[in-house]
Amino acid sequence: MKKSILAAALLAAAAVPAHADVVDYVELFGGVTQSPDLGSPPPAEFEMEPGYNVGGAFGWNFEQCFSAELEFFFTDADFEGFDNSVESFTGMVNGFYHFQDVGYSLRPYIGAGAGFAQVKFSDESLSVSDTDTVFAYQAMLGILHKVEENVDLIVEYRYQGANDANLDIGFGPFDQEYESHSLSAGFRFNL
Numbered sequence: 001m002k003k004s005i006l007a008a009a010l011l012a013a014a015a016v017p018a019h020a021d022v023v024d025y026v027e028l029f030g031g032v033t034q035s036p037d038l039g040s041p042p043p044a045e046f047e048m049e050p051g052y053n054v055g056g057a058f059g060w061n062f063e064q065c066f067s068a069e070l071e072f073f074f075t076d077a078d079f080e081g082f083d084n085s086v087e088s089f090t091g092m093v094n095g096f097y098h099f100q101d102v103g104y105s106l107r108p109y110i111g112a113g114a115g116f117a118q119v120k121f122s123d124e125s126l127s128v129s130d131t132d133t134v135f136a137y138q139a140m141l142g143i144l145h146k147v148e149e150n151v152d153l154i155v156e157y158r159y160q161g162a163n164d165a166n167l168d169i170g171f172g173p174f175d176q177e178y179e180s181h182s183l184s185a186g187f188r189f190n191l
Contacts, residue, residue, distance in 0.1 A: 029186025030054040051077025105146040117162040136162035
């Protein structure tokens with residue numbers, strides 16, 4: 001279900017900016033998510049395998065150094081040695097500060113965002129699955145590299161967090177703190 005929602009969001013992000021006066025850029029990216037974690041009930045804490053992420057955004061440039069965007073981001077990863085997985089689907093409003101070009105057409109940036117996270121825990125062996133939608137936040141650090149006149153390559157690190165996702169993980173419902181570290185690469189299409 002969430003994969004269908006993500007696909008629809010990415011298509012909408014790509015379809016909306018038919019004219020440059022609607023948005024200034026569209027981004028599509030994906031990569032590896034490391035340590036997507038739930039604060040398991042004590043005393044057990046389980047390790048996570050690396051997962052994947054995919055996302056898209058459309059945004060606006062306000063000045064040379066400042067931009068804002070609406071972003072959708074999906075992650076999926078499995079617990080190490082178990083038939084369990086954690087997925088997240090987020091919608092965020094992000095703000096960015098872009099540093100000046102440091103040479104070689106490289107432009108570093110930092111950013112932060114806030115919005116919602118739909119966190120899902122699944123245990124196939126116990127046939128348990130639960131989802132909760134909660135407030136979420138993120139911080140990003142990345143670099144843009146101009147590859148063509150209107151196309152930039154993006155390489156970005158992202159930390160995401162969400163508190164108090166009430167999930168039944170097979171032992172009853174517990175408030176979980178979700179966090180993840182993601183490395184993504186993709187393209188920004190400047191309109």
